[in-house]
Amino acid sequence: MSANATIESARTDHAAAVAAIHARYERLSRQLLLETEHQRHALVAGTSVTV
Structure with missing residues (x-):
């Protein structure tokens, strides 16, 4: 895997993680x-009211 492909994969994974965190929030x-x-x-x- 090339360095650019690795970086793009990391960006995609990071974006998915941020989206999941945002949805949970x-x-x-x-x-x-x-x-x-x-x-x-x-x-x-x-x-x-009791919690």
Whole structure:
């Protein structure tokens, strides 16, 4: 494998890894927002929330 092919392969692998991390971050961020919203609604309704 040539040096250019090795570099291109590394760039492709890195881009895929960054995309996977970004997707995981987005999922966790949405989940946290939903949980926060549920807790807020529970507090407004006068119930206790345990995590």
